[in-house]
Amino acid sequence: MKLESDALVTVRGTREGVLIALGDGDWNEILAELERQLTRPNAAAFFRGAQISIETGQRFLSESERAQLQALLGAHGINVGVVAPAAPQAPVAPQARAEMYTRHNGDIQALMIRRTLRSGQIIKHSGSVVVYGDVNDGAEIIAAGDVLVFGKLRGLVHAGAQGDDSATIGALSLTPPQLRIGGHIAASPDARGKKTRGPEIACVRNGRIVIEPWRV
């Protein structure tokens, strides 16, 4: 889904210890790559005694994937402290997020999600995000680029989260409690209730988030 330059597995030191970041590729390829990195000559010395955390990026690990991961790491004598989706901390003020995204927006392909996002599920991506399905109340999408939802958008979306005010949010039905684009936040007026209005798109005009019919 991303460019080839995107590593399947990235190992780097952080203040808290060693962070293993998993890329977005095929799960089996990722496991194989992780295995390869763990069996490198100096790996044992590198990982020994370190506090290891795993960042799972855009994926949700299923129970069996989690077990596979833990078995693989356990086989190399590594006990995992934290297995978490990328940056699990609570939402912060829009601009403060920017440093999480290190790559330029234009270089990154969109992340395609072919299912409904349910309450409590969170997607963070350094490009645009396209959802074929609904985004339910309580779900979150934070994207550096645009967010398009081919379904009903009822959750929280932050487009242009790196500070890009030109980002847009489109949905076949746009009824979120709040919209965030770049550094702007708009709360839904209470009157925006059940009426269906067809596809709509939100963007920033004159420093304010506006919603208009989506005509292509």
Add this chain to the structure above:
Amino acid sequence: MAGTVITITSGKGGVGKTTTTANLGVALAKRGKRVACIDADIGLRNLDVVLGLENRIVYDIVDVVEGRARIRQALIRDKRLPELQMLPAAQTRDKTAVNPQQMLRLVQDLKDEFDFVIIDSPAGIEHGFRNAVAPADRVLIVTTPEMSAVRDADRIIGMVESAEKPKPMLILNRLRPGMVKRGDMLATEDVLEILAIDLIGIIPEDENIITSTNRGQPVAFEAKTQAGQAYGRIAARVLGENVPFGVFQDSTPVLARLQKWFRNPNGGSGA
């Protein structure tokens, strides 16, 4: 043939998990199935009260897991309905007294002797929920037609999916047809549209539930009550029968509705 394990869960508290567990247990047992109901809400034991078996508890689930009692000793047989048995929760411990592996082992033993093992999950998404869902073959989500409960149900469905269980089915509880008609309550279609899972039953709001819970006599015993009949239909659907979804009338007596109308003949939705 090994029995089926059904876990009843919801995320939000107070939406009717325990009532559903008790009544589904009774309804299945009335159809001659051997049923074991397990109260997995350790520390907040309730199922025994709803089933009216609280005065017969000797051993509980933690005693079984920790080897102080055999499961046969801890199970309480319902005297009204010998096919129905219950394994009570411990009231003096908390959820961490049992782990998912222990639940799996415990349920495995019961599966050989029962057609259905129904697990009453605690509210929440933590340890207790994971204990309750780990052994499940089927998961039934209980929700009420309120946004807060529906959102929690949505969260739980996501978690059940990532636990690689089959897609859960929905029980919509405490529906008030009159309020839906006036547009004051989420309709069944609204809830299904959000949660995108299949419906297995609708339970109308019924005052009999409260009296039956207090008396320890689940409504599924009473064939005359609306809620009792609704639980009977859920049991039939669990057994794979194709039963139409009922159309409910408000249980408010006609006289009370007339009185309300005389007091406020113009304000239709003022109640």
